[in-house]
Structures are given as structure tokens and as C-alpha cells.
Amino acid sequence: MLDIENLSYSTPDTEIFTGLDLSVHTGESVVLCGPSGTGKTTLLTCVLGLTKPKSGRIRIAGEDVTGLSRKQLALYRRKHMGMVFQFGELLPELSPVENVALAALLAGVDRGSAYDSARALLSDLGVPPGQTPTAYLSGGERQRTAVARALITGAPLILADEPTGALDRESRDSVADLLFELPRRRRCALLIVTHDQAVAGRADRRFDLVAGRLVGDRA
Numbered sequence: 001m002l003d004i005e006n007l008s009y010s011t012p013d014t015e016i017f018t019g020l021d022l023s024v025h026t027g028e029s030v031v032l033c034g035p036s037g038t039g040k041t042t043l044l045t046c047v048l049g050l051t052k053p054k055s056g057r058i059r060i061a062g063e064d065v066t067g068l069s070r071k072q073l074a075l076y077r078r079k080h081m082g083m084v085f086q087f088g089e090l091l092p093e094l095s096p097v098e099n100v101a102l103a104a105l106l107a108g109v110d111r112g113s114a115y116d117s118a119r120a121l122l123s124d125l126g127v128p129p130g131q132t133p134t135a136y137l138s139g140g141e142r143q144r145t146a147v148a149r150a151l152i153t154g155a156p157l158i159l160a161d162e163p164t165g166a167l168d169r170e171s172r173d174s175v176a177d178l179l180f181e182l183p184r185r186r187r188c189a190l191l192i193v194t195h196d197q198a199v200a201g202r203a204d205r206r207f208d209l210v211a212g213r214l215v216g217d218r219a
């Protein structure tokens with residue numbers, strides 16, 4: 001589902017990573033760890049098409065996304081990728097169902113279907129129904145809502161950046177349970193960046209980004 005080939009990125013002062021190769025297949029979870037500042041988030045933003053790599057190729061579902069225009073990328077992202085951030089990044093004044101339905105509406109789904117799917121997905125992921133703005137939910141409930149938002153369009157590639165970094169241990173475990181079930185339950189590919197060793201240990205494969213190189217399991 002995701003094929004990264006010979007990817008390099010540098011800032012004007014520093015080479016962040018060089019010649020990275022990484023594949024994530026449908027039905028599996030891959031975790032990316034490594035010291036702070038080695039470029040893990042930058043790698044995710046390259047996959048999302050928000051950062052342009054210096055060289056190399058990223059293919060998603062067989063399509064080379066490194067050559068797409070910004071507009072094509074935005075459309076491609078909506079259809080093929082779901083993203084979960086550390087702090088959920090939800091709209092705090094909207095309820096969970098509104099946050100999740102909004103992602104479907106932006107992807108062109110009609111209002112009735114968007115709301116029906118959002119309610120069904122949130123119920124499946126254990127988010128209490130109701131009109132409470134997400135600002136008042138617990139951290140775990142917010143992250144479950146963020147996972148629902150990432151899934152609502154049926155994206156085959158789910159990316160997560162420190163999805164449990166802001167949670168206590170109990171919420172961390174339940175959000176990790178939810179995330180690691182996804183590849184098999186929903187036939188997607190999952191790539192998670194995390195510093196949390198308990199979360200990292202649950203992935204099918206693990207890599208560490210150290211000094212610009214990936215170290216670890218191979219595809």
C-alpha cells in the first residue's frame with residue numbers, strides 16, 4: 001500500500017535523512033521510532049504530500065504521489081489517507097459526530113450518509129453518543145474520535161503521529177488496542193510514529209530512524 005524508495009530530505013543546513021526505503025502492506029502495522037529530531041514527523045509529512053522530499057519516490061496504492069500537483073495531492077490525500085495526530089486536532093466546539101462527518105462531507109459524501117456513517121463508526125469505536133463538544137471529552141475519547149475521522153472515508157493507509165503521547169496509561173492501552181486492530185479489521189495499512197515502547201512493541205514490524213537511516217525489520 002505504501003512504498004517509499006530512496007527518499008532523502010534536507011533543510012538548508014542539515015541532511016535529515018538519506019536513501020530511505022520502507023514499505024507498509026495492507027493488513028499490517030509498522031512502527032517508526034527513534035531519537036527526537038531525527039525526522040520521523042518529516043517522513044510522515046512527506047507521505048502526506050505536505051513536505052516535498054529532496055529526492056526519491058513515494059507510491060501509495062501503486063500511484064507515484066511525489067509527482068502530483070498540490071491540488072491532485074489534496075484530492076488523493078482525502079481518498080487514500082487518514083491521519084491521527086498527537087492531540088487529536090479536532091474542532092473543539094463541534095461534537096464527535098460533527099467532527100467525523102465533516103471529513104466525509106469534505107470528501108464529497110452527501111450529508112445524510114456522512115452523518116449516518118459517522119454515528120455508526122463512533123459507536124463501533126466506543127465513543128459515547130451525544131452533542132458534547134469534543135473540548136470536554138477525555139483524552140482517550142478525543143483520540144477515538146480522531147481515529148474515526150481518519151477512517152470515515154475508507155482510506156486504505158492510516159498514518160498516526162504519537163497517537164498515544166498525550167494519554168494516561170489506561171487510555172493509551174485502549175487507543176493502542178483500537179489502532180492495532182485496524183489493519184486486520186478494516187484491511188488498511190497502518191504506519192505509526194511513537195516514542196512509547198509499549199505501543200511500539202505491538203506492531204507487526206518496527207524501524208528506528210537513527211542518524212538519517214532506518215534500522216530494523218525489513219519488508
Ligand SMILES: Nc1ncnc2c1ncn2[C@@H]1O[C@H](COP(=O)(O)OP(=O)(O)OP(=O)(O)O)[C@@H](O)[C@H]1O
Nearest residue numbers: 011012016034035036037038039040041042043195
Ligand atoms: N522546513 C524545515 N526547516 C528547517 N528545519 C526543519 C524543517 N523541517 C524539519 N526540520 C528539522 O528537521 C528535524 C526533524 O524534525 P522532525 O519533527 O521530523 O523530527 P522527529 O523525529 O519527528 O522528532 P520528535 O521525535 O521530537 O517529534 C528537526 O531538527 C527539525 O527542526
